[in-house]
Amino acid sequence: MSKNVLVTGGAGYIGSHTVLQLLLDGYRVVVVDNLDNSSDVAIERVEELAGELAKNLSFHKVDLRDRQALEEVFAETKFDAVIHFAGLKAVGESVHKPLLYYDNNLIGTITLLETMAAHGCKNLVFSSSATVYGWPKEVPCTEEFPLAAANPYGRTKLFIEEICQDLRRSDSEWKIILLRYFNPVGAHPSGYIGEDPRGTPNNLMPFVQQVAIGRQPALTVFGNNYSTKDGTGVRDYIHIVDLADGHIAALRKLSDPKIGCEVYNLGTGKGTSVLEMVAAFEKASGKKIPLVMAGRRPGDVETVYASTKKAEHELNWKAKYGIEEMCRDQWNWASKNPYGYASPNLN
Numbered sequence: 001m002s003k004n005v006l007v008t009g010g011a012g013y014i015g016s017h018t019v020l021q022l023l024l025d026g027y028r029v030v031v032v033d034n035l036d037n038s039s040d041v042a043i044e045r046v047e048e049l050a051g052e053l054a055k056n057l058s059f060h061k062v063d064l065r066d067r068q069a070l071e072e073v074f075a076e077t078k079f080d081a082v083i084h085f086a087g088l089k090a091v092g093e094s095v096h097k098p099l100l101y102y103d104n105n106l107i108g109t110i111t112l113l114e115t116m117a118a119h120g121c122k123n124l125v126f127s128s129s130a131t132v133y134g135w136p137k138e139v140p141c142t143e144e145f146p147l148a149a150a151n152p153y154g155r156t157k158l159f160i161e162e163i164c165q166d167l168r169r170s171d172s173e174w175k176i177i178l179l180r181y182f183n184p185v186g187a188h189p190s191g192y193i194g195e196d197p198r199g200t201p202n203n204l205m206p207f208v209q210q211v212a213i214g215r216q217p218a219l220t221v222f223g224n225n226y227s228t229k230d231g232t233g234v235r236d237y238i239h240i241v242d243l244a245d246g247h248i249a250a251l252r253k254l255s256d257p258k259i260g261c262e263v264y265n266l267g268t269g270k271g272t273s274v275l276e277m278v279a280a281f282e283k284a285s286g287k288k289i290p291l292v293m294a295g296r297r298p299g300d301v302e303t304v305y306a307s308t309k310k311a312e313h314e315l316n317w318k319a320k321y322g323i324e325e326m327c328r329d330q331w332n333w334a335s336k337n338p339y340g341y342a343s344p345n346l347n
Contacts, residue, residue: 007085011042015031031060032064034061082123105153124176130183177264184237185330211287213335214338246315283324285335
């Protein structure tokens with residue numbers, strides 16, 4: 001099942017790591033990406049890491065809203081399944097530019113789904129997010145929690161989940177798995193591919209990494225008076241390689257005749273505070289991370305972590321790596337690529 005896989009947004013952070021794992025697992029992969037917030041260097045690096053399996057990878061610079069270009073990709077290859085990552089993902093930017101987010105994320109997805117249906121490919125793994133839980137009243141978050149998104153980015157994920165549910169109700173041939181990720185961090189252990197955010201990072205670890213290599217003077221900690229173990233926010237961080245493997249587990253699950261439109265959390269099931277994460281990174285890198293304490297950010301949640309029982313039970317998948325490995329691999333990537341993919345080649 002699913003030997004030919006289309007990966008949208010495959011040049012991005014999560015996409016590139018998943019493409020590599022797919023290739024190593026024997027899949028043939030076609031990537032489409034408009035390179036809006038990613039780099040084609042990531043695809044070149046994936047090819048190098050995949051060795052002779054790189055022959056099973058092809059890349060098209062395509063925007064999902066370009067129906068004609070997408071049509072041509074589908075006309076060339078009969079896909080068994082699609083893994084859909086492509087989308088804009090900066091929360092702050094989505095608040096300032098909601099129409100950009102709705103246009104890119106929703107129209108892109110609808111065009112993709114229509115093209116898939118037209119070509120008889122009705123197997124989908126969708127990259128959703130724990131942001132669909134909004135401000136959960138308790139933890140851990142289970143897949144049955146009520147959904148509420150706190151910003152336009154989160155709403156695009158929520159709307160796409162609803163679209164997928166409706167699509168499945170209308171046509172039982174569709175098999176769809178919605179993966180709600182918690183906080184992906186780390187990099188491939190080779191240090192050859194990793195996260196390369198454009199501009200100032202929005203997430204904790206890329207920011208910590210930029211402080212460690214001297215690109216930012218200090219880490220601003222938003223809120224140190226939460227009722228958590230050390231006053232800072234608690235999140236569920238998951239190693240990017242574990243997350244990539246979760247997609248392969250989901251792809252395999254699509255061959256289960258009982259799958260309709262199913263939801264799975266991908267996290268570790270453990271909460272780690274901002275200060276614990278910083279301490280682990282300092283240990284891995286040997287660098288001191290200067291901190292600036294600031295007030296809470298509006299919209300930030302105190303504690304969020306996943307219940308992972310459903311994924312463990314039904315996908316036969318469980319996160320293997322802890323925060324030590326996440327920080328070790330993040331630092332390995334950062335020290336080799338201080339300016340991300342724009343940096344000079346490795347010596």
